[in-house]
Amino acid sequence: MNLRVEQRVLAQSDQDDVVVLGPSPADPTFSATSTDGAYKILGVRPGLTISVFDMVIGADFVGRFATEPCVAIDFLFEASGQGWLLGSDAEQRLSSIPYRPGRIYIMAAPHGALGLYDVPVGTRFKGMDIRVDISLWQRLGAGDLLTDLDENHALHMASGNGTWVGVLPVPPHLLAVARALFDSAMVEGDDLAFEARALDIINASIAAMRRTQPAQTIPPRDRRPLQRARDLLVDELARPWTLDELAREVGLTQKRLKSGFKSLYGFAVYTFLKEQRLLEARRLIERGEMNVTQAAIAVGYSNPSHFSQLFLRRFGMQPSRALAARLEDGEA
Incomplete structure (x- = not known):
């Protein structure tokens, strides 16, 4: 098994170390079940971390994850399996989330979240995970969205225990930005361009959440x-x-x-x-x-x-x- 893990802060980032807001590849589960894989965690600025990953699952990939309070925006280029939100006791499965390529998953967890994942053997799991802590999310002018996310929101897929997950297809223009962001992360390209693309994706996601809210015309x-x-x-x-x-x-x-x-x-x-x-x-x-x-x-x-x-x-x-x-x- 050979999972290559790297953590670094961008050249312009005002921080010394990467703060991991979500699941970490340091978890033994990752190294025990992935082969020919790469996992990078990049500190963009305080409160903004991006992970890019391209892994092939070599054994049963089943486990729990915990995340700090944040909003996560995930692109899956290749994926299979599913996840679940867990209750406060970390045992009760509240809602299931199928992993499918060609989608944007948005998870709002203002108080943190617990979950479970199950990915089949042989799956190629390729994508990126953008994590924005709650303080930065509010400074970006999107704090009001957190109070309006419920099961009646047009993008809603799953929710429970204070966590909300929405999903939408990736618009063509945003897919191009996401691919460019992924590619530049893997080859350590221009850090300023990398940050600009990340902010474009965050801005587009916020706009999508506002544009489809509250969708009262759908029963x-x-x-x-x-x-x-x-x-x-x-x-x-x-x-x-x-x-x-x-x-x-x-x-x-x-x-x-x-x-x-x-x-x-x-x-x-x-x-x-x-x-x-x-x-x-x-x-x-x-x-x-x-x-x-x-x-x-x-x-x-x-x-x-x-x-x-x-x-x-x-x-x-x-x-x-x-x-x-x-x-x-x-x-x-």
């Missing part, structure tokens, strides 16, 4: 079915979904599904599905797991030519170019 009874509809689309990308079929699966009328989904997630159903399909296809191609035709079929496109047109329109290059870049990297 409370529809929120869980809408969340299930989103999860079904992400979990079964290749399935030839129809609105009627998806609506029946989650127990909504087509009208309530269409209007509620757009209001809750900011995307029409098919727009969201197309975005998730293309993101997954790009991941499969860039990771070398499939060629272009295989990736197209894997995410639900039987016509490679149509898939290539959509890919070009979304990413500004043909999928064959993404494959060629991967092959060139492999030869370098």
